[in-house]
Amino acid sequence: MKTRPYVIVTPSYCVSSGVRVMHTLCHELNSLGLDASVLLTSNLSPSPDKLLNPALLTPCINARMHTDWEAIKEDAIVICSDGFPGSPFGARRVVRYVLGKEVPKPTDSPTDYRIYHSRAFPVDRAGRHRTLFHLPIDLGVFNDKGATARDQDMLWLGKGAKYCTERPANCVDLTYAWPPTRETLAAELRRTRRMYSYDALSCTNLEAILCGAVVVLKNMRYHDWAWTRQDLEATENGTGGYAFGDSDFEIERAMRTRVETVENIRYQIASFRLHLLEFVDATQHHFRQ
Secondary structure (H helix, E strand, C coil), rough: CCCCCCEEECCCCCHHHHHHHHHHHHHHHHCCCCCCEEEECCCCCCCCCCCCCCCCCEECCCCHHHHHHHHHHCCEEEEEEEECCHHHHHHHEEEEECCCCCCCCCCCCCCCCECCCCCCCCCCCCCCCCCCCCCCCCCCCCCCCCCCCCCCEEEEHHHHHHHHCCCCCCCEEEECCCCCCCCHHHHHHHHHEEECCCCCCCCHHHHHHHCCCCEEEECCCCCCCCCHHHHHHHCCCCCEEEEECHCCCCHHHHHHHHHHHHHHHHCCCCCCCCHHHHHHHHHHCCCCC
């Protein structure tokens, strides 16, 4: 049976973990010998001439849209996030990749192949939903090897900036623009004692935990959705390394349980290729006609 190509609809490469998931998904599909491309919908990159990550195998089809899209969509499986309304550019076969807590929309199509990034995201957590959990984290960069004195605290606002009404004292600001590279971010996190986070589900939290910092959650909303400690515990990574408040008890609990999340992350990254192969088999079979 002929293998259908994949087209991943995504903004340009940037620090957003959801965007990185989509670009690395394209890269991983190509690494398996499949045909995958990205179709860029907007430019979120810090530089207009750096729309793609050169370290990833992510061929871009934007230049071919006017001449080839009608032919491409006749054969392709198009993957888009749950935030994209309707069928992307009239695509015939759509995989809807739910990258956040599910919010049913009138534009949801029953013919879409729906898959969730995390088992915590479906409205009904019945355990029967398809998931493809992918962490765009380089364990060779984000780890606590070589960490010495932890002489700073950091503040990460992320998507929760509007909920920060009082800054924790004496914190170094971590922003979307600084540190400028993943390597320098990891180096800063290896110096960090506590990272105060207002972005409950940010991949940056996990990167901090991998580097040995305690993540103190200051806000449990995510994209304006109210999350609970139980919601976070339902994720693949669990709550090891997180402090729900800055009491001595919570900080000590986070330090003691950090290794649990580190091991969960390592397991999820190691098993991703197997789950990706299952995803390919399932989507190719689903769209066999």
